Amino acid sequence: MVNVHFLGVRGSTPCADSRFSQYGGHTSCVLVEADGGIFIFDAGSGIVNASALALQLPSRECHLFFSHVHLDHIMGFPFFAPLWFKDYTVNIHAGSLAKYGGIKDFFTRTLAEPLFPVPFAAFPGNIKCKDFTPGHVHKFGNVRIDTFRLNHPNGAVAYKLTCNGKSMCYVTDHEHGEGSNREGLVEFIRGTDVFIYDSSYSDDNYPKFKGWGHSTWQEALRLGDDAGVVKTAIFHHDPLNTDDKMSVIERHVGEFSSRGFVSRQGMVITI
Numbered sequence: 001m002v003n004v005h006f007l008g009v010r011g012s013t014p015c016a017d018s019r020f021s022q023y024g025g026h027t028s029c030v031l032v033e034a035d036g037g038i039f040i041f042d043a044g045s046g047i048v049n050a051s052a053l054a055l056q057l058p059s060r061e062c063h064l065f066f067s068h069v070h071l072d073h074i075m076g077f078p079f080f081a082p083l084w085f086k087d088y089t090v091n092i093h094a095g096s097l098a099k100y101g102g103i104k105d106f107f108t109r110t111l112a113e114p115l116f117p118v119p120f121a122a123f124p125g126n127i128k129c130k131d132f133t134p135g136h137v138h139k140f141g142n143v144r145i146d147t148f149r150l151n152h153p154n155g156a157v158a159y160k161l162t163c164n165g166k167s168m169c170y171v172t173d174h175e176h177g178e179g180s181n182r183e184g185l186v187e188f189i190r191g192t193d194v195f196i197y198d199s200s201y202s203d204d205n206y207p208k209f210k211g212w213g214h215s216t217w218q219e220a221l222r223l224g225d226d227a228g229v230v231k232t233a234i235f236h237h238d239p240l241n242t243d244d245k246m247s248v249i250e251r252h253v254g255e256f257s258s259r260g261f262v263s264r265q266g267m268v269i270t271i
């Protein structure tokens with residue numbers, strides 16, 4: 001059994017007021033329970049709600065994979081509780097930082113005064129930083145995690161987690177169209193059970209944001225249909241999309257494809 005927890009579904013910035021309470025305001029974080037372990041994708045503000053599940057693990061160890069390190073994908077990182085326990089190991093994986101000196105260097109430079117009072121090197125947890133090149137395959141027991149290069153300013157990486165024949169794909173932040181290697185992405189996600197995709201915009205407003213590195217909910221559904229995935233999750237919602245606007249999108253998604261659904265914070269899908 002693989003459980004996919006949507007802990008943060010918003011892009012760009014958290015949205016904390018009541019107009020966002022139904023779909024959720026935390027930024028990107030998806031936690032997957034598989035093979036007795038925990039695999040977390042991105043550390044947006046939603047990762048604060050991953051702490052309790054991660055701390056329950058008897059192994060006192062989990063894995064955190066970054067799509068990239070734009071602010072909305074790392075802002076919750078220092079508030080992920082396991083980092084503050086001496087007996088806990090957090091393995092951090094990143095594949096978008098080769099030209100920026102790697103993930104350890106990035107956090108050493110970033111989690112430092114005056115931005116943050118505790119230097120990264122002084123975090124009590126046992127933090128293991130690992131960089132990889134997109135295309136690399138990670139293996140942890142029965143869990144396999146494939147990786148794929150995305151089309152995004154400063155780079156980003158997609159992940160496909162497979163465990164005992166069940167799979168989910170985490171694909172954000174990514175711009176479709178020129179330079180996006182659409183055929184490669186369709187093959188990467190082919191047949192997956194849950195395909196999570198950057199749906200910041202719609203086909204109607206996308207032209208205004210061309211070059212910003214994001215995609216549309218219609219493209220999510222087209223990709224899902226082309227790749228024969230079981231379910232496509234609309235994800236990385238624009239912070240301008242209040243619950244009222246999201247419910248209109250949700251209705252259109254249902255009309256467009258029976259495979260699509262709008263992800264909400266707190267949703268758990270069991271594959």
Ligand SMILES: [Zn+2]
Nearest residue numbers: 011012072173
């Ligand atoms: Zn983002």
Ligand SMILES: [Zn+2]
Nearest residue numbers: 068070152173
């Ligand atoms: Zn980004």
